[in-house]
Amino acid sequence: MKALQIPVVDLPKHTEDLRSEVRQFIKDEIASGSFEPRCDSWLSGFSAGFSRKLGEQGWIGMTWPKKYGGGERSSIERYIVTEELLSAGAPVAGHWIADRQSGPLFLKFGTEEQREFFLPKIAKGECFFSIGLSEPNAGSDLAALQTRAVKVDKGWILNGSKIWTSGAHNAHYMITLCRTSPMNPDNRHGGMSQLVVDLAAPGVTIRPIHLMTGEHHFNEVFMEDVFVPDDMVVGEIGNGWKQGMAELAYERSGPERFLSTYPLLNELTNSLLENGDTKGLNEVSRVISRLWTLRNMSLGIAQMLEDGIPSNIIASLVKDQGTKFEQEMAEIARLIVSVTPSTQSDSRLGRLMAQSILQSPGFTLRGGTTEILRGIVAKGVIQK
Numbered sequence: 505m506k507a508l509q510i511p512v513v514d515l516p517k518h519t520e521d522l523r524s525e526v527r528q529f530i531k532d533e534i535a536s537g538s539f540e541p542r543c544d545s546w547l548s549g550f551s552a553g554f555s556r557k558l559g560e561q562g563w564i565g566m567t568w569p570k571k572y573g574g575g576e577r578s579s580i581e582r583y584i585v586t587e588e589l590l591s592a593g594a595p596v597a598g599h600w601i602a603d604r605q606s607g608p609l610f611l612k613f614g615t616e617e618q619r620e621f622f623l624p625k626i627a628k629g630e631c632f633f634s635i636g637l638s639e640p641n642a643g644s645d646l647a648a649l650q651t652r653a654v655k656v657d658k659g660w661i662l663n664g665s666k667i668w669t670s671g672a673h674n675a676h677y678m679i680t681l682c683r684t685s686p687m688n689p690d691n692r693h694g695g696m697s698q699l700v701v702d703l704a705a706p707g708v709t710i711r712p713i714h715l716m717t718g719e720h721h722f723n724e725v726f727m728e729d730v731f732v733p734d735d736m737v738v739g740e741i742g743n744g745w746k747q748g749m750a751e752l753a754y755e756r757s758g759p760e761r762f763l764s765t766y767p768l769l770n771e772l773t774n775s776l777l778e779n780g781d782t783k784g785l786n787e788v789s790r791v792i793s794r795l796w797t798l799r800n801m802s803l804g805i806a807q808m809l810e811d812g813i814p815s816n817i818i819a820s821l822v823k824d825q826g827t828k829f830e831q832e833m834a835e836i837a838r839l840i841v842s843v844t845p846s847t848q849s850d851s852r853l854g855r856l857m858a859q860s861i862l863q864s865p866g867f868t869l870r871g872g873t874t875e876i877l878r879g880i881v882a883k884g885v886i887q888k
């Protein structure tokens with residue numbers, strides 16, 4: 505067995521100023537009634553206005569080159585901003601995917617024209633993306649996808665459908681993984697490409713999938729003879745699988761994989777402190793020590809990404825353990841306090857508990873299921 509190495513990151517002193525700046529911004533926003541902290545805010549908390557405000561602060565595309573509207577700051581600085589926003593339950597869902605992975609995808613594989621066109625708009629918090637991977641018969645086995653694009657003059661004609669597409673109803677574009685050559689059973693991952701689909705283009709239909717609560721966060725996206733111009737192909741035709749896999753370390757290792765229920769932990773701790781509930785606080789201290797370990801692992805991966813060190817296996821481990829943690833948080837809170845969870849509750853604790861219970865089944869599915877992640881980790885540590 506190979507040991508997994510994760511660097512220990514000591515946060516540089518100057519980052520404390522940035523953290524204070526973000527905290528003050530959030531405090532002012534809450535005081536002005538701009539948002540109420542909620543669980544799972546990176547997927548469920550949409551506010552175009554809030555995304556634009558973060559763009560004005562320079563907190564989207566922070567690590568990107570200045571010539572594309574970025575801030576040329578470090579991954580660790582970006583980490584601090586995202587962890588503050590997530591722990592405050594701020595509505596960041598609008599720009600989340602574009603900032604986390606579509607922008608970096610364009611930087612790595614896109615053309616100069618694509619970078620100049622998309623990145624400044626994303627950094628201003630004005631251009632949102634969604635992820636078009638899953639299909640009705642292709643989830644964990646993504647290589648089974650059937651959406652296909654056929655070459656025509658000056659572009660591609662796309663047909664197929666995607667499912668569980670988070671935020672497509674609020675997004676402007678979807679990075680769509682599709683087949684541009686028929687499946688070859690000896691190389692199932694070949695012949696796929698990534699196309700940028702304009703979600704307002706003729707032939708695109710977005711149909712909501714409502715949660716049990718009636719809330720609407722994800723969708724089905726149907727594409728019928730959608731024309732995608734050649735300049736909207738990302739990277740090389742046929743290289744879509746490899747390019748998509750390169751996004752995964754960004755997708756799986758960030759603080760959103762263990763902080764989705766942090767606003768609940770925060771509210772719960774405050775309530776226990778107020779009531780002097782020592783037994784409850786003992787339980788919570790155990791939770792916090794787990795959280796601290798996850799955070800150190802995730803910070804280590806942010807450093808590895810900055811240094812260009814491959815981290816897909818450790819990122820899978822963080823996602824597996826982190827999502828299990830944030831899922832359990834909902835259950836732990838329910839056992840410690842006798843508050844009835846309800847999205848309509850008068851108490852904030854009751855509302856946060858309800859949000860975490862209702863959202864938590866998806867935590868260990870989205871971005872790769874637990875079983876799939878454990879397979880990746882197991883294969884990664886076996887020494888040949």
Ligand SMILES: Cc1cc2nc3c(=O)[nH]c(=O)nc-3n(C[C@H](O)[C@H](O)[C@H](O)COP(=O)(O)OP(=O)(O)OC[C@H]3O[C@@H](n4cnc5c(N)ncnc54)[C@H](O)[C@@H]3O)c2cc1C
Pocket residue numbers: 634635636637638639640642643644645667668669670671722865866867869870871872873874875876
């Ligand atoms: C809240 C939420 C948001 C999402 N957002 C998006 C999005 O924006 N874009 C997008 O493209 N997708 C999105 N998804 C879809 C998500 O990526 C898929 O649900 C996930 O990949 C699993 O695919 P599936 O649902 O088809 O389940 P399946 O692949 O059918 O799996 C069903 C069960 O079988 C298990 N299983 C499958 N294969 C194996 C195996 N080889 N070994 C062991 N166990 C296995 C799985 O672990 C799972 O428990 C989202 C999902 C959720 C819940």
